[in-house]
Amino acid sequence: MQVDLLIQARWIIPVEPAGVIHENHSLVVDDGKIINLLDTASAMQKYQPRALETLDQHVLIPGLINCHTHAAMSLLSGIADDLPLMDWLQNHIWPAEQKWVSESFVRDGTDLAIAEMLRGGTTCFNDMYFFPDIAAQQAVEHGIRANIGLIVFDFPTVWAENAEAYLSKALALHERLRHEHLISTSFAPHAPYTVSDEPLRKMLTFADELDSTIHMHVHETRHEVDEQLQKNGQTPLQRLHELGLLTPSFMAVHMTQLSADDIRFYAETGGHIVHCPESNLKLASGFCPVAACLEAGINVALGTDGAASNNDQDMLAEMRVAALLAKGVSGNASAVSAMQALQMATLNGAKALGLDDKIGSLLVGKAADVVAIDLSDVETQPVFNPLAQLVYAASRHQVSDVWVAGKRLLNKRQLTTLDLQDLRQRAAVWQQRLAGF
Template identity: 60%
Template sequence: MIIDTLITARWIIPVEPDGVTLEHHALAIDRGRITDLLPTTEALVRYQPRRIERLEHHALIPGLVNAHTHAAMTLLRGVADDLPLMQWLQEHIWPLEQKWIGEAFVRDGVQLAMAEMIRGGVTCFNDMYFFPEVVAREAVRAGMRAAVGMIVVDFPTAWATDADDYLRKGLALRDDYRHEPLIATVFAPHAPYTVSDEPLVRIRTWSEELDCPVHIHLHETADEIHRSGRQYGMRPLKRLDQLGLVGPHLIGVHMTQLEDGEIARLAETGASVVHCPESNLKLASGFCPAVKLLAAGVNVALGTDGAASNNDLDLLGETRTAALLAKAVANDAAALPAHQALRMATLNGAAALGLGAETGSLVVGKSADVVAIGLEHIESLPIYNPVSDLVYAAGRQQVTDVWVAGRQLLKKRELLTLDATEIREKTLIWRDKLIHHS
């Protein structure tokens, strides 16, 4: 049988079924989708591929899903470090955004972010930022999968004037990209402290009508909880629950301040949580109780947050941090084992975004979103358990090849759909602007 591509590898880790590692197997890809997963010896007899990739020292995994980003903020990497969240936002990030935000900033920042993410094995990112139509356009050009946030805040920015304007422009974006297979759209109210009740109620109505997720920063810091208590007389999650937003469409990001009853409510309603451990550690925001959430049955995904607060978009590194931090927080070395952490970085993220039937695991019929990671390096040897090796030892510099929907975006560490030289040059121009004109 003639197919487009056959990838043979030392190991394939499909994520579904959970905890399975296949040795000396091959992935058959045709028309952008996975058509077979079988032993290499059988694949070489059964298929006549137009292209064959022989990866004798590699593990194939599903493309990583970065479930929370502010991609364009990569241009602000390192601009205001070692500060608490609200001081970081109010005194540094928001003033810079007010001065510089625009289509060119977002375009160049997103290109830099995508180049970094692709080289780190991320094939899908969930973005929350201004000028989302620019994010969508650049993702399609690069061949990357993206869930683009229809952002909403109460205050005016360079992109929109008020909540009505944000929602109108967001829904127009959704209409524009409804037939583009690489682009999904999600409602993205920034946070309970930046969005008032009336827009949140409208978002709930549209979310239900369109079957669309709602992506929001939630219970990120103790200060957020205290402010909500003073302003609304209740915690933010309870407020969202009273507004009808706590349900299977909700994607709560950070969730470092959770009580047991709130965890139970998230599980009961089918909400998802995005854990961003490195950003939370850097901003001293607290610890997401990932193990408790998972034990309760909550879908927990992983995100990097923006590079302005992390300071990278390294989801493989985030997976390692999540696994180690979970053990310390739970005081249990068996908490969050490697295979579960990898699932959080892949299938759980896809499920949170409503894309679980399309990506997140290497299953016949799904999109061929695939990452190859070389494990022959000194830093990875010896290999007793490739999943543990990926999570606890391997680094993103070992990602060699990346495909999205069967299209190769990275080959032997070289970007194929983005111009790395041009991206570097534009990034340095932005650095000089921000240094000299801030």
């Protein structure tokens, strides 16, 4: 039988079923989808591939899913380091954005982020930023999968002048993007402290009509929670629940401030958590109690946050930090195993986005979003357990090849849809502009 692609690999970790590691197996891809996963000897007898890839020192995994990004903020990486969140946000980032954010800023910043993400094994990102139409356009152009946040604020920005305008633009953009096979959308109200009740109610009505997910920063800092309590005697989570937002379609990003009661309550809503450990550590925002959340049955995914508060979009590093931090916070060395960390970076993200029927694991029938990681480097030798080496030792520089829907976007470390020299030049222009801010 003729097929488009056959990838032979030393190891394949499909993520589903959990804990399974195949050795000397092959992934068979046709028309952008996985049609088989079987031992290599049988695969070579059964299939005649138009393209054959032999990766005998590599582990294949599902494409990593970065479940919370502000992609264009790659251009702001390092502009205001070592500051607490509200100082960083109100006195540095928001003023810089007010002066510089434009269509060209978002285009160049998103391209820079896409290049970094692909070279690090990320095949899908969940974005929240201004000019989401431009982010979607760049994702389509470069072949990466994206969930585009339809942002909502109370106050005017470069994207819209008021909540009504944000919602109007959100609906129009959703309609424009609904036939793009690599693009999905979420409503993305920024945070409880930047969006008031009435816009949230209207947004929820639209989200229900469109069967859309909702993506929002929630319980990111102690200050946020205390301020809401002082204002009306409710935590942000309690307020969002009262408004009807907390459902299985809701993604709460950060969630560093959670009591045991909060965890039990949130688990009952069916909502998801997007954990951004490196950003939370850098901004000293607190620790999401991931082990307790997982034990309560909450689906926890991973994100990097924007590069302005993290300085990179490295999901392999995020996965490692998430596993180690969970052990330290819980006082339990068994908390968040290597397998759970990989699930958080792949399948759990797909579940949060409502895309787990398409991506997140290497199952027959799913899209061929695949990443190959070379474990032959001395830094990952010897390989007693490829899963453990992947989570606790491997670097993004060992990502050799990436496919999205069967299309090769990284070929032996070389991007196929982006020009690195051009990206460097564009980044240098923005560095000069921003340096004097």
